[in-house]
Amino acid sequence: GQNIDQPTEMTATEGAIVQINCTYQTSGFNGLFWYQQHAGEAPTFLSYNVLDGLEEKGRFSSFLSRSKGYSYLLLKELQMKDSASYLCAVMDSNYQLIWGAGTKLIIKP
Amino acid sequence: IAGITQAPTSQILAAGRRMTLRCTQDMRHNAMYWYRQDLGLGLRLIHYSNTAGTTGKGEVPDGYSVSRANTDDFPLTLASAVPSQTSVYFCASGPGTQSTDTQYFGPGTRLTVL
Numbered sequence: 394g395q396n397i398d399q400p401t402e403m404t405a406t407e408g409a410i411v412q413i414n415c416t417y418q419t420s421g422f423n424g425l426f427w428y429q430q431h432a433g434e435a436p437t438f439l440s441y442n443v444l445d446g447l448e449e450k451g452r453f454s455s456f457l458s459r460s461k462g463y464s465y466l467l468l469k470e471l472q473m474k475d476s477a478s479y480l481c482a483v484m485d486s487n488y489q490l491i492w493g494a495g496t497k498l499i500i501k502p
Numbered sequence: 503i504a505g506i507t508q509a510p511t512s513q514i515l516a517a518g519r520r521m522t523l524r525c526t527q528d529m530r531h532n533a534m535y536w537y538r539q540d541l542g543l544g545l546r547l548i549h550y551s552n553t554a555g556t557t558g559k560g561e562v563p564d565g566y567s568v569s570r571a572n573t574d575d576f577p578l579t580l581a582s583a584v585p586s587q588t589s590v591y592f593c594a595s596g597p598g599t600q601s602t603d604t605q606y607f608g609p610g611t612r613l614t615v616l
Binding site for chain 1: 537542543544545546547550560592599600602604605606607608609610
């Protein structure tokens with residue numbers, strides 16, 4: 394079967410750094426996506442990785458290791474507005490997205 | 503530019519009733535998707551359409567049907583609603599089905615079936 398695993402919830406302090414991990418087992422791999430979802434809102438795109446390594450976008454970075462079936466999302470200089478759920482999704486061999494259950498990130502002052 | 507719109511925003515429905523959730527996009531995207539999101543579970547694909555005139559079944563298609571008569575609209579119909587269909591429904595669209603094509607989501611419809 395196909396499986397995406399992420400921690401259910403994480404807590405971090407404003408101004409700090411947090412790393413959200415995602416491991417996956419899917420039938421085929423055509424890229425990994427990270428989305429942000431604020432409570433009661435739609436998911437919005439954050440990042441995409443298809444090759445091994447780190448992709449940086451401002452305060453957010455995403456890393457991929459295809460051999461390990463592993464990715465992480467790194468958030469720096471945390472702000473209160475970063476409190477949200479972070480969804481990891483893998484595009485499988487049929488070019489469909491398989492989604493993790495999401496990690497709820499709580500930022501404390 | 504509106505992007506993707508969904509209607510209604512929320513709905514309470516009696517079991518056994520028929521319901522159509524509407525989704526419209528103005529980005530001329532080829533691909534459209536319907537997902538449901540339940541607490542503790544990831545988004546699950548119900549149906550998809552890679553281009554106007556074609557549709558396909560996702561992970562959880564039973565009890566749902568879709569049509570794609572044109573590029574912009576992708577309605578989802580529950581023929582006879584059951585309580586297990588209580589969920590938040592998201593419509594999404596994307597330029598195509600290439601690996602780099604990001605999906606863009608509508609604001610969602612919160613459906614309660616009693």
